[in-house]
Amino acid sequence: MDEKRFNVRVYGILINDRNELLVSDELIKGIRFTKFPGGGLEWGEGIEACLKREFIEELNQPIEVVDHYYTTDYFQVSAFNENDQLLSIYYVVKMSGLQCFKTKDKPFDFPLDAGEKFEVQRWIALDEISPDDFKWPVDKVVAEKIKSRILLSN
Numbered sequence: 001m002d003e004k005r006f007n008v009r010v011y012g013i014l015i016n017d018r019n020e021l022l023v024s025d026e027l028i029k030g031i032r033f034t035k036f037p038g039g040g041l042e043w044g045e046g047i048e049a050c051l052k053r054e055f056i057e058e059l060n061q062p063i064e065v066v067d068h069y070y071t072t073d074y075f076q077v078s079a080f081n082e083n084d085q086l087l088s089i090y091y092v093v094k095m096s097g098l099q100c101f102k103t104k105d106k107p108f109d110f111p112l113d114a115g116e117k118f119e120v121q122r123w124i125a126l127d128e129i130s131p132d133d134f135k136w137p138v139d140k141v142v143a144e145k146i147k148s149r150i151l152l153s154n
Helices: 047-059 137-153
Strands: 005-014 020-028 031-035 038-040 063-071 084-095 117-125
Touching: 005 020, 005 047, 005 063, 005 137, 038 047, 047 063, 047 084, 063 137, 084 137
Parallel strands: 005 084
Antiparallel strands: 005 038, 020 031, 020 117, 063 084
């Protein structure tokens, strides 16, 4: 019998001064998807430390955690391992200092020889965000929450 386990994921909601949201377009095992920047909690690591590490690893970008935004409150199985239950935590973050990473203008702007794993970042205008921009169910929920807050503030 396969062991069931929790998989804790931590993501950052980063909005720039042009009211654009940072997203990560990724290719893993032949699957293309758009997600929020972030990743998996490692043993012995705190949640905010995980998020800061992920931004350094993926973007070479120091960040500050501003506020908790959302945590899953329902069962969600991992798309990559049916024995993993995801616990996804989202924080609003801001860059520490100047932007240290490059972005693309088009979705999935990968080189032809990208291989099995590749990622690029891009900005999406907040007023254009849609849950359909994202592949994973929890990211869709968070995108809808962001979109709803934008509509309420207008």
